[in-house]
Amino acid sequence: MIIDDEVLAVLTAIVTVACVLAAALTVPRGVEPFLALGLLDEKGKIGDYPTRVIAGEPVKLHVFVMNHLGKAVMLKVVGKLGSRGNIPTNSTPLNSTPIWSYELILEHNQNATIPVQVTLQKEGLNVALVFELWTLNATDGTWVYTGRWNHLYLNVTKAGAP
Template sequence: MSWVFDEEVLAVLAAIAVIAIVFAVSQALYAGRVVEPFSELGLLGSSGKIGDYPRNVAMGLPFQLNIYVGNHEGKVMYYRVLVKVGDKSSIVNASTPLSTEPIMDVRVVLEHNSSRIIPINITLYEPMINARLVFEMWIYDEVAGVFKYHGRWNQLWINVTENAAPTSSQGHSRVLSLSPSIESKVAEAYAAVRRAEEAGGDIREMSTLLNSAIEAASRGDLYVAEKLLETVLSL
């Protein structure tokens, strides 16, 4: 049986062959590489799902939300999510963070292609109508040694109603910030994780210990935090 091809059919086959070659070459070039690195920031309700957000909360009483953070940057990342309170006149966008002090500081270290849902309890102590609860993603710049706004943010509009029961605190919920000494040690440990990653090592244990150290420091258990950081640096 013989096959007869006219010029039009041959042209189509040639085009398909070129596309196949280009695709194969691109797959070889980008194998193991992240073509478009990105990070994810999401806000989930108390059940850990999209929706089920509170619309009204009582002043001085905690309410729960969940923060979703995802890393697809091609390397291990050190994230901060700053929680801030604004109103209708507040300005926040992909290039400008909200110009106000945070009421909460949430931190996590994530390996490439990993994510985490972080439960948080927020307490607001001032009555407000249409309060703008803003969640900003910041990432650690290992070259500059500082956190930089990453342009990812979420918001929740909420009413804070007066509570008849007395409250023991004034202002918003306290910021869970790290002391300068612990801050520098966490940065040093993160740099060690990055070096191990670039050397092709398995960084899962180091990342887990580093997150445990951050959590311990955030709740004020500095002794445990320092011991965990020492372990990370020794690996």
């Protein structure tokens, strides 16, 4: 034989490893399911968030949502007002009336950046502007809290105040 047996064995081993690896990658695997919610500034970027706003004037932000559940889902972002120490947890949403909401359907691995404009009427210090992510249970039509939320503390002042 022109090729030495040992050389052929080594070459076959390399080819075998490469092919088994390729076959393993070919078989579809389940995805690591997660949902993401992010708060962005007026320009749709991280940073430059407002800290002081004037009551009655609109606050402009963006909310980033991503679906990585392995299927298309209907999501709802709900804006609420809280305060320092009164924000949602991973299991319970904030017990407060929604001041803004937006519903959308996202495919797997799809994301959306939603412009938000809310007007805060009441003055206050450390007002928490909270955004919660909810998902629709298509079987019974109920909204389920995903445990994902963002918040931004704002000082809401009167117009003309220093």
